[in-house]
Amino acid sequence: MNDKENRAEERPEPVAAGEYHATAARLAALLEERRRAGDMPDGREIPELVSLALGTSADFNCYPGGPSKGCHPLVVVLSLNSMDGGRGNYDFREALERAVRHTQGACHGKTRALLFLTDAWDADAWNDWRGNVASIAQECASEFYLLAGAQAWRVG
Numbered sequence: 742m743n744d745k746e747n748r749a750e751e752r753p754e755p756v757a758a759g760e761y762h763a764t765a766a767r768l769a770a771l772l773e774e775r776r777r778a779g780d781m782p783d784g785r786e787i788p789e790l791v792s793l794a795l796g797t798s799a800d801f802n803c804y805p806g807g808p809s810k811g812c813h814p815l816v817v818v819l820s821l822n823s824m825d826g827g828r829g830n831y832d833f834r835e836a837l838e839r840a841v842r843h844t845q846g847a848c849h850g851k852t853r854a855l856l857f858l859t860d861a862w863d864a865d866a867w868n869d870w871r872g873n874v875a876s877i878a879q880e881c882a883s884e885f886y887l888l889a890g891a892q893a894w895r896v897g
Contacts, residue, residue, distance in 0.1 A: 761856045765886040765893035768794035768858060772821070773891040781821075784830055791817050802848065804839040805831060812848035815856065816840065821888075822861040833863035834870075841873045844881060854882040862887055862896070 771790050775781055782790060784805030791803055801815040820836035831839060836859065844852045855877060867874075874897070877883055885897035 759884040759895055760882065761854070761884045762886075762893065762895060764791075764794045764796075764856065765858055765884070765888070765895070766891075767796075769886075769888045769893040770891040772888065787819055791819075802843060802852070804836065804843070812851035814851070814853040816843050816848065816852050816854070817856045818843075818858070820859040820861065822859075833859050833861055834866035837863075837866055837870045837874075841870060841877065844877045845873060850880075852881050855884070857883070857885045858888055858893070859886070860888040 768790060771794060772782075775790075785807060788801075788803040788806040791801070791806075792798065795801070799815070800809070800813045801817055802809045802813050803816070804818045818831075818836050818840040820831050820833045822832075836857070840855055840857055844855055874883065883897070884895060886893045887896050888894075
């Protein structure tokens with residue numbers, strides 16, 4: 742296999758839109774609007790933006806974000822390079838590790854859905870955690886989105 746074919750295997754493949762696609766698209770649009778205004782949120786503001794994108798006041802766990810009271814059926818995890826290392830932001834690997842620790846650790850059996858959003862895909866980190874992600878997908882609905890401007894593309 743040549744290098745080009747090998748790199749193609751590492752890239753995320755687009756898949757059909759999921760239950761949370763509209764939420765991911767709304768969040769991408771909100772983040773793009775903030776980016777254009779020169780006002781990228783810090784990690785503490787992310788839960789409020791996610792709540793706006795969800796269109797509900799239902800409780801959910803969020804990384805980055807403040808501590809939650811207990812485990813909730815939905816966990817939302819973001820990795821945003823566009824925040825330029827802003828306070829509370831996670832790189833892709835760190836965000837993926839948080840998702841795994843949450844769904845397979847602290848809130849195992851309580852999380853019913855994982856929504857993961859990033860604006861910078863890390864193929865090495867994805868490959869390192871692929872087995873865990875596959876196990877998580879057996880237990881809860883898992884959707885991964887790549888954000889590009891105001892667009893959200895489901896991958897995984």
